[in-house]
Amino acid sequence: MGQVPAIVDGRFKLFESHAILRYLASVFPGVADHWYPADLFTRAKIESILDWHHSNLRRGAATLVMHTALAPFLGLRTSPEAVKQAEKLLMQSLGTIESVWLNGGAKFLLGSPQPSIADLSLVCEIMQLEILGDDVRDRFLGAHEKILIWMDNVKRATSPHFEEAHELLFQVKARMLSNNAAAANQASEPSTKHKIASKL
Numbered sequence: 001m002g003q004v005p006a007i008v009d010g011r012f013k014l015f016e017s018h019a020i021l022r023y024l025a026s027v028f029p030g031v032a033d034h035w036y037p038a039d040l041f042t043r044a045k046i047e048s049i050l051d052w053h054h055s056n057l058r059r060g061a062a063t064l065v066m067h068t069a070l071a072p073f074l075g076l077r078t079s080p081e082a083v084k085q086a087e088k089l090l091m092q093s094l095g096t097i098e099s100v101w102l103n104g105g106a107k108f109l110l111g112s113p114q115p116s117i118a119d120l121s122l123v124c125e126i127m128q129l130e131i132l133g134d135d136v137r138d139r140f141l142g143a144h145e146k147i148l149i150w151m152d153n154v155k156r157a158t159s160p161h162f163e164e165a166h167e168l169l170f171q172v173k174a175r176m177l178s179n180n181a182a183a184a185n186q187a188s189e190p191s192t193k194h195k196i197a198s199k200l
Contacts, residue, residue, distance in 0.1 A: 003015055005017050007023075007024075009023075009027075018053075018054075018117075021036070021117040021120065022036060022117070025117055032114070034114035034116060037116070045110055046109075046110070046117065049101065049109060049110075049122070050117070053121055056096070057090070057094075057097070057126070059086070059089060060086050060087075060088075060089035060090030060091075060092070060093050061086075061093075061126065062125075062128065063082055063085070063089075064083060064090055064132070067079055067086065069131045069132055069176060073176055090140060094126075094147055095144075097146075097150075098144055098146045106150075107150070107153050108157075109122070109150075114157070115153075120154070123150070123151050123154045123155075124165070124166075126147070126151065127151075127166055130169055130170065130173050131169065131172060131173050131176060133173075133177065
């Protein structure tokens with residue numbers, strides 16, 4: 001298919017993030033049950049979250065990041081209307097996570113004492129907001145204390161692998177912030193020169 005994420009396990013090839021998570025949790029011995037529980041009722045609830053994620057949290061977060069950060073960075077067209085809709089969907093999605101799956105001060109989704117592949121998928125999606133810069137990220141997450149605590153719980157439970165998995169994300173963030181700062185400095189140079197010329 002020529003797309004990522006994808007894995008190759010021997011002669012077996014697989015793409016789509018959720019399919020990969022299910023495969024890894026099911027095939028390899030020694031994977032703790034809490035990642036993808038054998039209990040069918042709990043597993044069904046995890047599947048429900050993963051399905052919800054694609055058309056809600058992912059659509060909101062990915063569209064927002066694309067139109068406000070990646071598209072301008074790559075010189076592609078952006079859509080203010082798409083940004084507006086994405087912001088609305090993202091805020092709704094964050095509210096749903098808090099009110100439905102983190103209700104009652106749960107440490108992880110579904111009130112579990114340990115994380116599942118659903119926790120991984122949703123937290124990694126929200127981590128995209130880092131690319132938008134701290135101010136924008138805080139505008140969306142600042143009012144969601146449960147989300148912030150939950151994300152920190154997932155980071156702690158998966159450290160140091162969480163940091164390793166997001167190393168590229170923070171490299172991209174640093175590069176984009178550097179480029180934005182350089183562009184801002186360039187934009188201010190003509191006005192500075194104009195002021196100097198006026199004084200002369």
